[in-house]
Amino acid sequence: MSVGEESLAVQVRGLVRAFTSKGVLNGIDLDVAPGEFVALLGRSGSGKSTLLRALAQIDHEAEGTGEIRLPERLSVIFQDARLLPWMRVLDNVLLGISGGRDRGRAALAEVGLGGRERAWPHELSGGEQQRVALARALVREPKLLLADEPFGALDALTRVQMHTLLRRLVDVHQPAVLLVTHDIDEAILLADRIVLLEDGKLAADITVALPRTGIARRARIAELRALLHRLLGVEEFPDGGSDAAIPLPSLGERHG
């Protein structure tokens, strides 16, 4: 794995992965520009997690070929917070980093957990634990953030809060992001680009381009939703439009 050129955050060519049990990848080509937020959408079994694990280089059991170029500084967030239960929160954030206590404290404050440095992980709620995981990822100042359904285990309300937080942090720190999700709305709201995976192949590559406010934004969201529903083969409600009328938390309006 070599350090990528400055022009791209991620470059994948002809990536093939095969497992005996899990998903497969059949020749993936994918480029992600620096600072670009890409959502990787697909049904379960489409190979989206396999791709992410290949990029995170933790798929030791997989057999495969292909070329991956990645930035040196990359962080991974998992579906579970994956905190070490025997380490206090600050030590979890700084796992593998010598020194930098102040940086760790700053990262915790950034995710809204200032003052909880000495807490044990089991004392935190699920959402708070995932915030710590976010702080642990950001304190490394990654050029690329890989996230494998990071909000999948959270309740709906917490998930909305985490969306807002993630988008804000990404805007501040400007890493390229590759977010694996099966949540269409999450992909639309957070990403600059949505890549659809099907049977281990890229099936679609959609630029989100959400207007920041107003009716145009709502219309674009509805349009993308309908498109993604169709591509994923999900049946919409019988009276098509009703589902697009459900108000979405609109990040642009809140922070624009």
Add this chain to the structure above:
Amino acid sequence: MNAYAERLYLPTAAPRTPAAAPAVEARPARPRQRLSPGTPARYGSLLGPALLLFYWSLLSATGWLDPRILPAPWTAVTTGIELIREGRLQEHLGISAWRAMTGLGFGVVVGTALALLSGLSLLGGYVIDGLVQIKRGVPILALIPFMILWLGIGETMKITLIAVAVFVPIYINTHNALRAIDLRHVELAETVGLSRWQFLRHVVVPGSLPGFLTGLRFAVTSSWLALVVVEQLNATSGIGYMVTLARNYAQTDVMLVGLVVYALLGFGSDALVRLLERRLLRWRRTLGR
């Protein structure tokens, strides 16, 4: 009758509100049955031993218990004081404690090292694990003849035998805990780029510590057990020797003092390990705390 009425909402029960009783009468919520045993009292685990002591004293005082079979508890105390005054008890206790501690020390180091080798490398596992499982099947007493043949009857043999008895529980429990280390934590360690040494220090050691401490509790018990065996076989010093000598002269009170000393040592050392456990595993939230 009263409780019956309350459960059935019989109208004959005296109304709690004199005027205009609501359609659905509000009842104070019955507290939910608690399934966890609750907060333990500070010295709660002393209750059992205290009861035993009480029963024993009662039987001795009423004469039900023949002092030639088992002397009274206070005889143990007076004989103990006498033995201390003569300087015999501390001398024997000192040498016994030294043997047990030295054997325990060697056993713990060897057991931990073997568990790490076997748990963290495939080849180590192939070589070591089978051997230890075989050793586990051989009773410690069966090893004594060979140990005497190889190492003589001196201190080396005694300490080696204690160490051999100790390393097995340490190995088994530590090895189990190492095998049970969460694969997700290993992945995490890889993604944050931990070195092998950092991985050992931050993930492996704390992750296997609960198992190691369980092993240590068994190991401490094993060390006292092995000590009794080696000291009663061929020794000229130590608590076990003191007891064997007393048996030859039918001094049941001295034998009893030896027994009490063993009990105190076992209980004390176990309490020490449990204290260590509480200190080191503060991050855990379990039923037993």
